[in-house]
Amino acid sequence: MFVDDEGGPWERRLHIVTGKGGTGKTTVAGALAVALATGGRRVLLTEVEGRQQIAQLFDTPPLPYKERKVASAPGGGEVFALAIDADEALLEYLEMFYNLRSAGRVLGRLGAVDFATTVAPGVRDVLLTGKVKEAVNRPDGTRAGGLAYDAVVLDAPPTGRIARFLGVTAEVAGLAKVGPIRAQADSVMAVLRPDRAAVHLVTLLEEMPVQETVDGVTELTAAGLPIGGIIINMARSPLLKARESRQARRGELDREEIVAAVKEAGLEPTRELVESLVWETTQHADRVALEAAQRAEILALGRPVYEMPLEADGVDLGTVYRFAELLRAQQMVG
Missing domain, CATH: 1.10.287 (Helix Hairpins)
Structure with a gap:
């Protein structure tokens, strides 16, 4: 549960966290996942840049291309994590729509997958967002809500390219009028509706991160992408x-x-x-x-603003839980 501009509650299942490099977006994404999981919910925390920052944050071995529990939240909640790999996502796509997973692995050994995603980088982004969409919509009849996860948090690319990363799906949808690729693009765009998703921006109170945040809000608005809150990280208290x-x-x-x-x-x-x-x-x-x-x-x-304090002793797992409590205390998460 989040709070909108008028103070009312709104439910969103996909929370995309972006920010200029060095602003602590991974820490905030991890804290948001714990905050959302508090009270017995199950949340998936994902990353797409291949940097294994979630594993470092939660002090676990590198994440495979498989969802793995990385933390417990107060009240019996669980946080799972997944490092999304574009090549593995492509293999899943080939198996899902064409039953060609084995052929896809052969293509991978030949370097065809890397070639294709290098020549058409937008394809890689569609594969990554497609996997996130699959996690958001995945059914699970054993759970009360009928879905595998109550919410999904994406530790997304930096603010400077977040609009392009999320908006490339619409471009692909425009190119592919019919077929599985168009269906995949349409389903991703459906998840990015304002009632289902929000992009949260992390910044520092410094000129460059703030300017990038301002530009990011402008670009996201122009692209018709849903904007959530702005998290000011490393805020200092006046002495x-x-x-x-x-x-x-x-x-x-x-x-x-x-x-x-x-x-x-x-x-x-x-x-x-x-x-x-x-x-x-x-x-x-x-x-x-x-x-x-x-x-x-x-x-x-004009967006909801939340603040996380400067941690003088550096960031560790305890920081994630303290920030999660602060997000809840500031009513970013209910």
Whole structure:
């Protein structure tokens, strides 16, 4: 359960997480999967870039082309993971529509699969999104909802190419008027409807990631793709009061106050120490002002915004669970 712009609930089964490299999108995707699984649900977390970042995040061996449980969620939930491989997805496609899996393996040994997806890179993206679609729609009569997974989370390509990655299916549908390829493209496009899917964008409060997020929202909107929330990652808490921050940025810090504070801490207030503290305070104030300006740009996009704090000690499995709790606390997940 997610919350829309008007505060109401909306159900979506496919959650696509994108972001500029270095923004922590895989960590956020993992946290979102755990948050969705909380309360006894089963969620599939997928990746498509062949980097095995999910395995690293959950501290497990590299993922095969097979769904594997990687985490438990509070309340009896389960998170499974899958690293989607385009070649294996093609073999599944050939078997599903043409009963040619064995022939496909021969083509793979000959390099024909790599050749085909290199000459027509859009084919690779269709195969990847097609596998995600299959997981979203896969039936399971043994489960209450009749589906294998309650939700699917995709750790997607970066923001700079997410619209192209998701939109290539429509191009393929336009080229193939009939047949299995057209049917595959149409079924993927059906999953990407606003009532069934959402693209969430992860950013930092820095100029380049924010600009890429703004551009990404524009491109996704133009392509008619559904946009969910924006997650600000590595957000810092201000350490100064507003007045102190203004003084620091104007170079008006009271050095006598700093000397007194250093003495109170039991340290020797040398000139070098005091000037170093002044410099660090000014840098912090400048950073807070920059982040405030960048946050205003994000808020101006008119999308739901959620914030994850900067983890000073780095990211580990505990971070994933803490972020999952924060997503639920901020009501991104109900």
